[in-house]
Amino acid sequence: MEKFKEFEREARELREKSADWEFIEKQPEPIKTALKVLVENGDLWLAAKISGLPVDEFDEIRIKAKIPVVV
Amino acid sequence: MSTAVADTCFLVHWLRFRERERIFEVFESIAVPVIVLDEMGARGRVMLAPWLASRRAFLIPRINDHEVEALRLVEFSRSQRLPTLDPPEAYCLAVAKRRGYAVLTDNKAPKYLAQILKDYSTVKVLDSLDILSLIYGDDLAEAVKAYKEDTGLVFSKTRLKTYGINS
Numbered sequence: 335m336e337k338f339k340e341f342e343r344e345a346r347e348l349r350e351k352s353a354d355w356e357f358i359e360k361q362p363e364p365i366k367t368a369l370k371v372l373v374e375n376g377d378l379w380l381a382a383k384i385s386g387l388p389v390d391e392f393d394e395i396r397i398k399a400k401i402p403v404v405v
Numbered sequence: 406m407s408t409a410v411a412d413t414c415f416l417v418h419w420l421r422f423r424e425r426e427r428i429f430e431v432f433e434s435i436a437v438p439v440i441v442l443d444e445m446g447a448r449g450r451v452m453l454a455p456w457l458a459s460r461r462a463f464l465i466p467r468i469n470d471h472e473v474e475a476l477r478l479v480e481f482s483r484s485q486r487l488p489t490l491d492p493p494e495a496y497c498l499a500v501a502k503r504r505g506y507a508v509l510t511d512n513k514a515p516k517y518l519a520q521i522l523k524d525y526s527t528v529k530v531l532d533s534l535d536i537l538s539l540i541y542g543d544d545l546a547e548a549v550k551a552y553k554e555d556t557g558l559v560f561s562k563t564r565l566k567t568y569g570i571n572s
Contacts, residue, residue: 335487338488338513338517340563341513341561341563342488342513344561344562344563345561348559375489377489377491377512378414378417379413379414379444379491379493379494379512380489380491382444387446388444388445388446388447388449389413389414389417389444389445389446389449390417390445390446390448390449391446391447391448393417393418393557394448396557397557400557401557402557402558402559403414403418403511403556403557403558403559404558404559404560404561405511405532405533405534405558405559405560405561405564
């Protein structure tokens with residue numbers, strides 16, 4: 335579990351650092367909130383659900399927002 | 406060769422990869438639960454269509470037993486404060502256990518659950534880095550670079566080191 339927490343910390347830092355916050359702030363709701371949730375917890379499926387978009391369509395926006403999915 | 410059941414996020418990214426067809430060097434077929442297909446939009450479905458049409462991928466219907474087991478897994482991970490397990494990946498785990506398939510997912514939770522739950526200890530859970538490693542072997546570093554370019558996905562430095570790649 336400690337290993338997992340360490341990975342999550344590293345991943346969240348990377349998402350926060352890489353994200354294009356100006357792009358994110360310009361998005362309409364609920365896309366803006368969904369992108370922020372993605373930065374916070376890295377859960378693409380949950381973020382897509384919040385956005386109301388299919389996962390692949392939300393993922394296109396994620397790429398434009400420069401939020402990496404960390405594996 | 407065997408069958409793997411793919412989670413939504415894995416599939417969405419892998420289908421963008423320029424050499425996505427090479428996954429069939431590792432698995433004979435890819436199972437796609439309808440619950441996963443339902444999460445995909447037009448682009449993903451179009452990308453998946455050739456695999457379905459050529460019968461290298463096939464759909465798994467919604468089955469109540471799998472849904473009940475998926476809910477049990479989601480509840481367990483919540484009650485134990487484990488990494489968040491989403492319903493589609495829980496469904497994939499349930500299918501994999503019953504059918505002897507591997508699970509393809511880029512999320513950490515299914516891998517973690519398979520490690521700690523005795524009744525899931527035989528389920529093999531693989532992510533895209535595992536698959537790239539199986540396909541590319543010594544040429545993994547180049548493949549990782551291409552995968553990152555195509556998908557916007559980043560592998561953790563710690564994991565890359567375990568494969569001998571210093572990013």
